[in-house]
Amino acid sequence: MPKETITPRGKDYSQWYLDVIAQAELADYAPVRGCMVIRPTGYAIWERIQAGLDQRIKATGHSNAYFPLFIPWSFLMKEAEHVEGFEPEVAVVTRGGGEELAEPLVARPTSEAIIGHSFAKWIHSWRDLPLLINQWANVVRWEMRPRLFLRTTEFLWQEGHTAHATEADAEEETLRILNEVYFDFAEKEMALPVLKGRKTENEKFAGALRTYCIEAMMQDGRALQAGTSHNLGQNFARAFDIKYQNADNAEDYVWTTSWGVSTRLIGALIMAHSDDEGLVCPPRLAPIQVVVVPIYKGDAERPAVLEAIDRIVSAWDGRFRVKIDDRDQMTPGFKFNEWESKGVPVRVEVGPRDIEKGTVALARRDVPGKEGKQFVPQEGLADRIADLLHDIQQSLYQKALRFREDHTRDVTSYDELKEAIETGWARAYWAGTSEDEDRIQQETRATIRAIPFDQPDAAGKCILTGKETTQVVVFGKAY
RNA sequence: CGGGGUGUAGCGCAGCCCGGUAGCGCACUCGCUUUGGGAGCGAGUGGUCGCCGGUUCGAAUCCGGCCACCCCGACCA
Secondary structure: OOOOEEEOOOOHHHHHHHHHHHHOEEEEOOOOOOEEEHHHHHHHHHHHHHHHHHHHHOOOOOOOOOOEEEHHHHHOOOOOHHHHHHHHHEEHHHHEOOOOEEEEEEEEOHHHHHHHHHHHHHHHHHHHHEEEEEEEEEEEEEOOOOEEOEEEOOOEEEEEEEEOOOOHHHHHHHHHHHHHHHEEEEEEHHOOEEEEEEOOOOOOOOOOEEEEEEEOOOOOOOEEEEEEEEEEEEEHHHHHEEEOOOOOEEEEEOOOEEEEEOOHHHHHHHHHHOHHHHHHHHOOOOOOEEEEEEEOOOHHHHHHHHHHHHHHOOOOOOOOOOOEOOOOOOOHHHHHHHHHOOOOEEEEEEOOHHHHOOEEEEOOOOOOHHHEEEEEOOHHHHHHHHHHHHHHHHHHHHHHHHHHHEEEEEEOOOOHHHHHOOOOOOEEOOOOOHHHHHHHHHHOOOOOEEEEEEOOOOEEEEOOOOEOOOOOOEOEEOO
């Protein structure tokens, strides 16, 4: 009889989300409002995310560096739109060394300002371009309404910052990151289907020319912005005086980009794949891919079972990330449930009967309970596990993709849109203004999540204004 | 910042209306028995009742003030 420790999704989605985090020991609340402690299990997932992204970021030619947490207040003020966007949410340090500071320092909400300052010093010639930098850092944004992983006052992320000689180069960079880093990572490693597109003026980054994004659908039909990539034009180059001499010996401003994904991805992971039993982690991302649970009665059987496990696991030759749960005080049933709630993709059970018959019990997390469990021969087990992990990865992706498709509707009227966004996304022709967009948000609480790259060939009528247009956008309620 | 809710053991709660010095479940510790889907029994440990003040012989309980956190909205990765 399972204990009711996780509120079912159908009953209270928000509570379910918090329960999964508590049960899987991903994070805790900190003593400061809006801040969280990322616990070892949650941090291990973040390290896997970091590894997958870092490798892709480096493969596309970027180098890691680190810039300071504190930014002079005046730096933030240099780019008008940027300061307007971030001013309300910056934390400011006014005292240090026991004295009032001459100039207040802000804890970075993002690092365009401080990095722009360095770029101006480093870049002199067209030969210095492109400059491709990434940093792994924490940032601080004073949030009105925090939510674990999705919106916390302090969060961890990577932020890429690059400078280019031409607008075309900057645009190419912005899109390369979206495609080769973010899209690829989300779909391949996280098994998370994401919609690629451009943000509207209303939704773009404060100070950017254009913002591109990947948007994911959560199991309640709401949208989560999973990553953004900005073409900053020459806005920051002008604000921070980042100039270079081109091949014709003339002085020109560089074109910059910035792009980031954060610990919010852990929230996406939870809400995309998990179920009422707890976390479901895709195998490629899972810190532990296979957990082995020994089954035995008393001290007499224990050594033989542990020996057998040792032999079986060493035959896998390090192919998987494995945890042997040899804790003697817990019953097997308890362990099954614990690892299930922590999202470990595959469980292997080895008991006296298995030793006798040369079998093991093999259970898959995406089919919880006894239904996902079968007894299989020890022979060829490693290949079987490899296949199973691969199959789970694919099936999680397919399931999430099917969910998104089932919850995305093409709509041709405002009424249809209102109905569609109650359960998911609405795809519609759109020729409205920023004000029209605001109005829709006020009336429906939905926003334009993206102008998808995938656009129709034929024209249609704007859902609000009735004007003929070829542009299709996707509406949804966002996290 | 608006609306709602909650603060009593590590967690979840009861006790408060009707004041008399704190209890239950889980967890934790020890022992024995257990172990293929959240083990059983027994014995224990653990609390300035969010904070400050007031009323009273006496406050978790009544009164006043404050604080914190969670949930739902406006702003955001």
